[in-house]
Amino acid sequence: MGGLRGEGGVLFRFWGGGVVVCLNGNLGVGKSTLARAIIRGVLGDIAVPSPTFTLVQTYDTADTPIWHMDWYRLQSPQEVFELGIEDAFINAISLIEWAENASEYIPETALQIDFNGTGDSRTVTITPHTDHHTDMVAHIGNITL
Numbered sequence: 001m002g003g004l005r006g007e008g009g010v011l012f013r014f015w016g017g018g019v020v021v022c023l024n025g026n027l028g029v030g031k032s033t034l035a036r037a038i039i040r041g042v043l044g045d046i047a048v049p050s051p052t053f054t055l056v057q058t059y060d061t062a063d064t065p066i067w068h069m070d071w072y073r074l075q076s077p078q079e080v081f082e083l084g085i086e087d088a089f090i091n092a093i094s095l096i097e098w099a100e101n102a103s104e105y106i107p108e109t110a111l112q113i114d115f116n117g118t119g120d121s122r123t124v125t126i127t128p129h130t131d132h133h134t135d136m137v138a139h140i141g142n143i144t145l
Helices: 004-013 031-043 077-083 085-091 099-105 131-140
Strands: 020-024 056-059 066-070 093-097 111-118 121-127
Touching (some): 020 031, 020 099, 066 085, 077 099, 085 093
Parallel strands (some): 066 093
Antiparallel strands (some): 056 066, 111 121
């Protein structure tokens, strides 16, 4: 997945505040790798720790903050409100791993990125729910892992 950093920067250019991106798939399929590629594609070679234990890491950019969330360890779906998702969903780009653990709070317009497969054989499917997302998918084509 070494080539993803450039792809991450391309994806970011299509987004602004209020974009919610759900990164779906089993453990080890590349959700965190893509989130890191997006963040590093915008901010350069910075440390991007996993939010597995903190549940959220935030990053300030020149344009729009990025919230990288990992909902794997949620005890209940309502915990997402303690993270401040209302603000993130309005003002930030939200990258959410394990969004299915509180799916009832995900906006219907969220971009779904599904990872499937294991080892060296993986596919990524992007499901757009807005015209803007559809244009983005058409522009970038397929992400190669």
